[in-house]
Every structure is written in structure tokens, then in C-alpha cells.
Amino acid sequence: MAINLLKYLLIDDESLNCYKHKKNVSFEDLKRRIFLLYRAENSTVPDHILRLHHNNTFDGITSMSDIFVKGIFGLSGDYLEININRINVKQQEQNSWQELLTFIPPLFLQATFLQDLYRKKSSDIDDKKFFELYILPNSKYTSIPSSKIANLDFFVNQNNGLHDLHMHLNGSLETDHVWQDFLKNPIPIYRELKKSFNKSKVKEQLEQESSLLEPITFIRFLQEARKIRKLLYLYIFHEDQLSNIKGFFDVGSTYRHPFLDRISDKADYPHLMSVELYMFVLVLDKLNRSPHDEIAKLLHHYLLILGLTNRLLVQQTHQNGFEQFQKNTLNGLRESSEKSFKRRFFQMHGNDLNFLRFLEGRFSPKNNQREQKIQLDTIFEGWQYMVKNSSGKEEDNNLPELRLIAHFIKQKDKNTSEYIRHKALRLEIIKKGKNLTSVLSKFSTLENAVSGIDAASSEFDSPPEVFAPLYRLMRRKGFKHFTYHAGEDFYHIIDGLRAIYETIEFCNLQKTDRIGHATAAGINVEKWSQIIGDEILISQGCHLDNMIFIYHLIANSKLKNLIKIIPTLVNEINNLSYLIYNEYCTPAILEQAWLMRASCPLHIFSSHHGNLKIQGVFDDFELNWPVEKRFIESLENKDSSKIYNLYKKYHSKDYRKNYDKIISISPFSILSAKKLKSLQLELLKYMADKEIVIESLPTSNIRIGFHKNFSTYHLKNWVKWSMEGHIIPPIVLGSDDTGIFATNIYNEYANTYCTLIDEEFLSIDEGMDVIKKINYNSILYRFT
Template sequence: MLQFLLSDNESLLQYLNEEYVSIEEIKMRLFLKKRAQNFLLPDHLYRLEQTIVFDTTKSLSVLFTATMPDFVSSYLELENNRIYIRQEKHNDWQEILTFIPPLWLQSLLLFKKTNDKFSLEDRVKYFNTYIVPNTQYTSIPSAKIPHLNYFIAENKGLHDLHMHLNGALETDQVWQDYLFNPKEVYYHLKKGYKSTKVKEQLEQESVQFTPLNYYKLLKIAQRLRELFYVFLFPDEAAIYKEKNKMVLLQKLVNDFSSYPGNYQHPFRALVCTSIQRHPNEMSIEALMHIMILDRLQNNPNEILAGLLHFYLLILGLTNRLLVQQTHQNGFEQFQKHTLNELREGSEKEYMRRYHQMHGNNMSNLHFLEGRFSPKATQQDMISFISKIYKGWNKLLKDIYDKNNNSPIPQLCLIAHFIKRPEKRIDKTIRHKELRYDLIKRGKVLAYLLKNHSQYRRKITGIDAASSEFDAPPEVFAPLFRMMRRAGIQHFTYHAGEDFYHVLDGLRAIYEAIHFCDLRTGDRIGHATASGLSVHLWSKVIGNSLRIKKGDHMDNLIFCYHLIMKYRIIPLQGTIPYISNEVSNLCFTLYNEYFSMEVLERAWLMRQCCPVHTLESNKENIRSVSVFDNNEWNFVVEKNWIKERKLLTDNPAWRAFEAYHRKQNREKFNEIITIDPFEILKKEQVEQIQLTLLQLMSEKEIVIETLPTSNVRIGFHKDFDTYHLANWIRWKKEGKNIPAIVVGTDDTGIFSTNIYNEYANIYSSFINTHNTPHSETMAIIKQLDESSKIYRFEFTD
């Protein structure tokens, strides 16, 4: 129940309406928040938890100085001067971080465990002894797992093989930037607010939310910090010496001129004499919280406690805009965090995020694959990559300065090309605009690697990222072939992450492998559809599913192809039903009947570039920017067509052309309702999963699993159903499962780091699946070993 303390929009609105919030109102609202998690449970069960939490909590001062520290102590522990996550609570802790940023939780624990060591006279010593070691680079603590820690030390860090450089900074880092320059945040959010998806995100998290309203909240938070300082040091200033608590709140909310706020952290002067921004502003923020808690314990003050509550509610709202919440399932919810522009100002430079990832001990990373979006010009690309490595080199310098014997991590860059939805529909070619843009950016990258050989060691791989609903693998196939010809050695593709039906997630994986010509050592990002429990998914979806008519037909063609090509004997009996359904769908889409064999061939033909495939005369397209003689010849060399003068005599070409035709696309996108298991039953869909995994293993295509990201975006409530366990179980049963490597995806959006992702895996197997320590560590070692083998390094 207490995890919802900072998610209480009603109390935030009450403060904005210039009314203080009572402990009874908080008690009621947290009860309602908890009840909203599961309406099937009766109130009397929730009432018992409410009684346990609030039985001795009679004021806000007690809530902050006793109740919340006790709550945090069930997740965190202090050993010597370091804070650790309790290993048995690690997966639960990962859920807590969606509700409350970790810095305040750490502050509560330090207050509870070191209160006897804190004094105003020795605050600098206390600051350096307890606060800085836990918050210098990251506010996210880690568990103390002896097996895992020993393994990491022996291997000099971990491999993070899927990490996007944007969306990386954690909430507590960004919060300091927001209060340093609220106006910049406003401008970025105003830009992001043009997106309908961003508007949806803001409205689902807070009513009457606009960029201007959020700017006002940040200004209020600025002024509240100033007021906290004056509360603790009343002789320092007179501006906040308002005795009437209602007038004080009114001025905080409305009086910008009298209460301007300060861009510098007011508590900075307690530990620093420089006028510059302190390098450890999170640490200063933690000091502020501990000093407020100390004051509330020694001299309870409901006005100060109420204003702290107000401040924390603004911070909590900020965290919900920056970190994907447990209620925000699916890729589209994730995408809203990438579109809202709220990290734009903070992520101009790269140094802080590298320090954050490497941890306060500077020991997390051994090898990092950072993903970036390639720029449209060579000069922009050079400037961008230089900025990325400038931050990285600063990290390396700090490691050298700290300890010459510390292991030095390695950075390689992966250029991820972005899937985008069609804005202007072309009459004859699907995703024409995106296809042209991909080739343009691909050529810039290819020329860079050709003309500046030093970048070949820095940019070591290619990826296709973002929403699978926006563009399918076929759009990226010509780009991948071009980049392979340009000398790129490693390829990965985000596929099977989110889907309407599990089958189109599996189809996306297969298309990425087959259409983009993935080879030994190449990888698939996420591949959730190949591991997700079909029975679990069916419980979430129910007995009916809405899907686009064309996707439904393509899924069935894919199943037909897999069953026939790989001789899946147990599924042979479904072929007549698949063929009949596809025949009916085909006529409604194309107004023409094509045989299953022709439709299968036309589907496989999508790996060809339609600009080159639909044209019979080379001279007609030689002048277009995407023309490539290799692509022109590819269609014939792969035997998709034999004679260009007789294209219309080729039924597969006609079906391919019909697929791209604009008027057919409208029918293709028509939404229908199906029984998801009418043709292939649950067990048969699982057989498709296992067949796909087997062919991935045989081709040595590797899976990138990203624990917290997969739990948030996938059909999981929490780590209890995380599908890595299915892959491991199938492997133990003798099934052919591909190698698996680990990544963090977006460390800020998912509030994690590579150590904690391995710890989440460890805790999931130990605590949920009751796997012995030795067996769990064998899994961890295999994941890391695969990462060493399949990391994307440059080789001569």
C-alpha cells in the first residue's frame, strides 16, 4: 500500500488547490490505490493491510520518520556504509522503483540506520561516509549476492549487449536538471506534447496535465527546496518567514515573484563552497531529505511534513513520466516515454549515463554495446559519435584516476535504424518514404566507414529498432544487405517483442532472420514471442482477438510455410484448415484467388526491394536515390523472377504487386475479430515456438533477453512469469534452444543496470522457481559466456 504514496494525484491536486492533506486523507487514498490493483478482492481484505500500515501512523511526521523507513527496511539493508537490496526482495524492489525513485528510499534507510551518527556539526563527514558512496553516480542500489559478486569480480564486469544510449538517465539524475532549469524542460515537453501518444501518457498519469502546468509544478518544487532550507536554518533568510500556514501554501502555489525559487540546490552550500553545480547533486538531495527527516523526528511539524509530501508528489509524478509503470504494458506505452522529450535536455552529454551504468563501485561493465540512431549527414554522424566517445573517455579517465588496477570496460556502437509508420501512402510501394530514408542514412554510414577507417572499430553492428507495428522486417532487408556489402559484420533486429497474436510475433522473428539474411552469430532482440507461455497469453487475451485481416492471413501463410518446410508432423493435420481460411481471406483482400504455394512464394518474395522488383525496365529507376544494381540483380539471382518482360505471367509477382497496391492495403488493414486458437490450438502454437527456436539454434542466431524491459512490455504481471525460465526449462527437456545474451534496453526508462538485470534473473530462479544456487549460477555463467562469444566486436 505504501508504494503508492507518491502516486496520489488527488493529494497533489489538493495541495495545488491550496489545501493541506491530512493523514486520514492519505490513509483513504492509499487504500483506494491498492484496491484499484484488483477489484475482485473485497474491501475487508484490503482493510486489514490498511490497519497494519496506519495503526500507529497518526501524523505525516510519523509517516515519514517511522512508517516509511520501516517499509523501506523490508527491501534494503545497510552493511558498513553501503546500501544493498535484500536478495530475496530483488524482483519486488524492481516493481517498487516504478512508483518511487530510489534516492528517497535510500535516504529513508540511511535516516533509520544511521540517525545516531548524524549531526549538523559532522554533516560533511556523514555526507562523505554514508551518502556519497551510495549515490555518487547512481541512486539505484544493488543486491549483495556473494555468488554473483564473486563471478563478476572474476570476470571484471558484465556484458550489456543491448542498451540504447537515449532513455538512459535515471529519474534522480534528471530531477536535479529539472529543478536547475525548469524552462528547458517546459520547452522540450511542449515539443513532445504535439504527439497524441504523449498527450495520452500525460493524461493517464494526471488529469488536466499540460506542459505549462508541469512547468509550474517544477517551479513550486524549486521554491519548496528553498523553504526546506529556511525551515532548517531560519536565520539564513527572511523571505519565507510566513507564519500563517495557509498563506504560506497559497504563496508557494501562486506567488512567483515573492517566492522565485533558486536554480542552485540550496543545500549545496553545506558541503561545498564552489558556485558551480556540485558534481554529486543527487547526494546533496539525499542530505536534504535526511536533514528534513531528522528535524521531523526531533521536532515534529505537520506544516514541514505536508510541504515535504507536496514535494514528493511532484517528484512521484515526474518518475511516472520517466519510468515505465507496472500498469503500462506493451510497446506503445514504452514508446510514449521515448517521445515525450523529457530526457532531451539531460541527455545532451554522455558522461553521466556511463558512470551511472558502471555503478558507484565502477565495476558493473566489462563490455557495452551502445545503440544510437544514425544521422542523415556524414558531418552530423562524426560530430555525434565524437560526443558519445568524449563521455566514454571521461569515464575511462576517472577509472584510471581512481585505481590504475581497475578493469577497463569496452564500448562498441550499434547503429539502430528506426521503424516508422507510413505517413504518406504511396500508390504502389509500401513504406516507400521509410525505405528511401533508410537507404539514405545507410549510405552515409557506409561512406563514413569507408572513408574513415577508425570508425570501423567503433561502429560494429546494425540494428532495426522501435515498434514492430510501424514497419515489418521486409522494409529493412535491402538496407541490411547493403550494409553487409559495406563491410558490417554483425546484425541484430528487434523482433517478437510486441504483437497482436503470438503468431505474428513469431512471424516477425522468422521474417527478420530470413528476409534480412541473419547469419551465424547475428541476433534477435527480445524474441519474447518465442518464449512467452502461450497458456498465460491466452488467459490475458481471452477467447476473441482483434487483428488486421492481412496480418491474420500472413500468420497462417507463415504457419503453412513452417509446417511444410520443416516437416512438423504433429501439425500436418491443420494444413487443410489453414489453406481454406487463407483462400477465403485472399479473395477478400486481392479480389483474386492464389494458391497456397503462390501466396507462400509471394510472402517470401517480400525480402526483395519493391522499387527494383515491380519495375520491368532498369532505365526507369536508374536515377532514383535507392537504385542499386545489386538489388536489381538480387531478384533474378534468387530466382524470384526469370524474365522481366513477362512479369505479369508470374503469379507470385502478381500477388506481390497486389500486396503493395494501395487499394488492397485498405482491405489488408481492415480489423476483424477471430478466435485466437480456432485453427491452431495452444499446444500447436507452442510447437511453432519450438520449431522456430530450433531453426534459430541451428543457424546460430542468438536471443537478446532484457529482463525488466521484457516484463514491462510483455504479457507479464511481474518477474514470476518472465519467459527466460521457459527457454531454460525447454533446454533441460532436451529441446534445441539458441544461445541467449543479456542487456538492459533503456536503463533510465526501466530504472535498472546490467548488474541488477543479472540479479533479477538470479532472484527469479532462486525465489520463484526454487532453483538451487549452483544451478542458478550455471545459468548466469552460461548467459555471460554466450555474451563473450557473441558480442559485436570488430575483427580484421
């Protein structure tokens, strides 16, 4: 298939740099830079092959104006189609469309498609009517079109929407929404970006995406974009005035969208994305009728700033792994836009307000009761506003439902304690947990506001053991539903599987509880090994824990094909034990010390508990927990226990340096690819036996996991293994972060369906059977 290189149009940093320094960008400059961007992404392919795609892209395109009215129009036509008055994604392009959204925000792509319709309809209807009939329906709440899949549409309507069982409320607003806020008032954006600029990962993100960026530069870009928008308005309605303007300094800018006056005189008009779409349509229509390269350059300049903004808000296809995702959450660029929840809930529900039947929204608990109460009230106020405006019938039994899940955030260990790993975080989450339960019990309106508990963020920052005491506390406080992000990102598949297992065992997950992501339990081992190569760098502590985990599974299961590796495994464990803890320990002792990590070191290491009581975190249950679990005989005699002393060494700063030392291993030094797959299947069976549910998040998993695109999405493996007779736990779907991944729950079901029937992996009926099963699981296992 020929590749349209114009998808790179908005990531051209070199041209943005030229505009910044008031240099001309010629058509030939743009063509050359597009080729180089394409080449950078395909550096192993000879230029003469790449040049054919480049020549094909620019066939018939000879000017800057042509780029937009022919080139981008052709790109949009590759993916989009119109059905009556609605723009849809072609079903066969759904997965590719999801990739395209990382390059170009969807609103402009819709505009290039609608301008042709505008030209045909302009003699019959006026602009306001066109706006009502064609622009508003496609952009009122969300700018992201969806595929029109007959089977899926019928299913959604029949079930009054879909279940989204994993969605974080922060990071959910789409680029095209946030862009309007940026241009309306850039000052708060400057403050947030400046505040976050001292974080190394934010600096990394800015430097990797642009050589131009520091906070003040970005704000100047936004100010330039506001002025360009005013110039485009003059071009459409007062072109004669353009000759009086010598440069940006002569252009006034306003917080109000200049094209809004043509649609509404309301100061608080809510559908600014639609106004922006209207602007794009008019500009493209006029460029089509009367090509004007200088105006096309202004539009190009404007779009490059929008494209840069999109790269800072949406995880890109080249940004693999959780650390890349985390940069989007840390840069602060959505902070100002996401103070209210109304727009987000409308966006998630879709332009026809029919996407959602049930939503589990995840939020991060606050430090004090006043902030916690305000946060929960604000969330429900936004939800009720959306629901009230979704239906004229308040008694309608089919209105969407919201449940909140409190997700506690994993954080790096700041190593301030010599004796306890993650001491500060352990204290923080217990305090937040108690604070949350106090607020929920104090206010009757919030009694059932929060349905479940989650732990989110990077698995590299803190392991499940840190959250085990919190989960036990929250279960004793009356919470019945628990989930946990595990097996999402990892050094070796084994530590991804171990994270899942530790979560279930350490946090005492029970029947109908869930694991978020669980990518390690589904990823294709051979394809993973092709990506990571013949050698893995890993800390020797992590490697030892992986070996203990394998030993534990072999000892507690019937994996006959792994029994033969026990001598090799024991030898590796002995060597690593000495290197880290300066003593040879039996695998059995190491295994018990590993399992003991579920204990709370704040309690077990403390001989005087006054300080814990002062901080409000002392808990008799936690104090006695390791005795009840028989890790030690008694608290008084704990020092005589080999298990306890090894547990103590694990926490001690004296041994952390050994634990963290980086070593090189072969990915298959202990387990072959075939045996590693059997370990995946064993863990899946273990989850199924316990009825632990997997939350799979399609686009998120593709971006963060070891995938290039949807063709290797590991849900296909779970489906395949189930068809082969293996026992697979129930699976549900979620959208994760709808803004960062440029998606919504309908598109995630569409992405899944299209992936399943791609290349005839499943038939259409079989694909729908999987979708129906996922929906059934969602109804059965939702947190209510």
C-alpha cells in the same frame, strides 16, 4: 505477505491537485486516497480484505510526519539493508524492488533508510564526513541500489564486470538524475514538452497519468518544487525565517541546489543526486526529532511532483505493451538531459565503477555527415572520460570496452505512396545507411567505431521486409554483425514468431547474428491466453500472413503433429486470399509472394531508375535480387508472374483496406495451445541450428510483454525446455533502456538469478550455472 500501501504515496494525483489549488491535504485525506489507489489496482478484491492491509500499513502512524519517519522508513526496511556503509536490496526482494521503483524513485527510499543511521552517527562525525562516508558511495553515479548476492558479486569481480549486449543510449538516464536538471532549469523541459505535446501518444500519456497536465502546468509544478526545496533549506538551517514567509510568492528560487553550499562551493559540482539525498536525510532527521506536519506537507507536495515526473520517465507496472513504452520515448523529457553522455556511462558502470566489462550502446544514425560525426565524437568523448576516471592505470587491460550499434528506427507507413508500402521509410534508411558508412570511411578515428546494425522501435509500425534491402547493403559495405528487435510485442503469438522468422530470412541473418527480445518464442501459451481471452481482434491481412507462415513451416520441417491441420489451414488461406486480393491463390503462390517481400519494391516497380539515382539509393544488386532468388524469371517478363502480381497487390493501396480490415478470431482456431508451443519450439530449434542468438532483456520484457511480474519471465521457460532436452539457441542479457526501466546490467543479472531460484525453480548452484552460461555466450557472441 502484508502489503505496505505507502508505495502509492507518490502517485496520489488528487492530493497534488489540492496543493495546486492551495487546498489543505489532511492526514485523513491522504489515508483515504491511498486506500482508493490500492483499491483501484485490486478492484476484484472486497473492501474488507483490502482494508486489513490498509489498517496494517497505518498501524502506529497518526500524523503527516509519521508518514515519512515511520511509514516510508518501514517500506524501505522491507526492501533494503545496510552493509557497512552501503545500502543494498535484500536478495529475496530483488524482483519486487524492481516493481517498487516504478512507484517511488530510489533516492528517497535510500534517504528514509539513511536518516536512522544519520541520527546514530551525528554525535561522532560532522555532516561533510557523513556525506563522504555514507551518502556519496550510495548515490555518486546511480541512485539505484543492488542486491548483495555473494555468488553474483564474486562472479562479477572475477570477470571484471558484466556484458551488456543490448542497451539504447537514449532513454538511459535515471529519474533522480533528470530531476536535478528539471529543477536547475525548467525552461528547456517546457520547450521539449510543448514541442512533443502535439503527438497523440504524448497527450495520451499525460492524460492517463494525471488529469492536471499540459506543458505549462508541469513547468509550474517544477517551479513550485524549486521553491519548496528552498523552504526545506530554511527549515533545516534558518527555521526562524520561515515565519516571515506567507506563501510561495515570497520564496525566491535559484538554479543552484540550496543544500549544495553545505557540501561544495563548486558551481559545477557533479554529484547533485548526492546533494539531494543529503537534503532528504536532514529533513527526515529533523521531522523525526521534532514532528512538524506543515513541513511534512511541503515534503509531500515536493515528492508528489517528483512522483509525477517519475511516471512520465519510467514505464509503470500498469503500462503494458510497446505503445506504452513508446510514450516515454516520445515525450521529449530526457532530451535536454541526454545531450551529453558522461553521466550516463558513469551511471551504467555503477557507484563502484565495476558493473561493465563490455557495453554495446545503440544509437540512431543521423541524416547528414556533420551531425553523424558530432554524434559519434560526443559518444566516445563521454566514454573515454568515464574510462579515464575509472582507473588510475591507462594501461589496465581490464577497463570496460564500448562498441556502438546503429539502430535504424521503424516508423508507421504514412500511406503517401499508392504503390509501395513504407516508401518514405525505405528511402530514409538507405540514405542514413549510406551516410553512416561514408562518415566511418572518411574519418580514420571512426573506422571501427560501429560494430553492428539493428532495427528498433515498434514492430506494429513496420515489418522486417522494409529493412531487408538496408541489411543487405550494410553487409556489402563490410558490416559483419546484425541484430533486430523482433517477437517483442504482437497481436497473436504466431505473428510474433513470424516476425522473428521474417527477420532471419528476409534480412539474411547469419551465424552469430542476434534477435532482440524474441518474447513470442518463450512466453507461456496458457498464461498468454488467460490474458487475451477467448477472442482476438486482428487484421485479416496479418491473420493470412500467419496462416501462410504456419503452412511454410509445416512444408519445410518435420512437424508431424501439425500435418493434420493442413486441410483446415488451406481452407482458411483460400478464404482470406479472396477476401483480401479478390482471387483465390494457391498456398504455394501465396507463400512465394510472401517470401518475395524481402525484395526492394523501389527497384522492382520502377521502370525508370533516374529518380532513384538522383536520390542516391539506386542499387544494381537490389534491382537483380528477385531474379537471382527466382521469384521472377526476368525483370522484362515480371508481369506474367503470378507471384509478382500478388506481391504487387500486397503493396497496392487498392488492397490495403482489405488487408487492414479488423476481424475476430479465436486464439486457438487453427493451432491448439499444445501445437502452438510446438511451433515455438520449432522456431527455437531453427534459430539454434542457424546459431542465431537471443538478446533477453529482463525488466523490459516484463513491462512490455504479457507478464504481471518476474514470476512468469519467459527465460525460465527456455531454461526449463533446455533441461527437458529441447534445442534452445544461445541467450545473452541486456538492460535495454536503463532510465525508462530503472535498471542497470548488474540488476538485470540479479533479477534473472533471483527469478531462477525463486520458489526453488533451480538451486543456487544451478542458477549460477545459467548466469555463467549467459556470460560465456556474451563473450562468445559480442559484436567486436
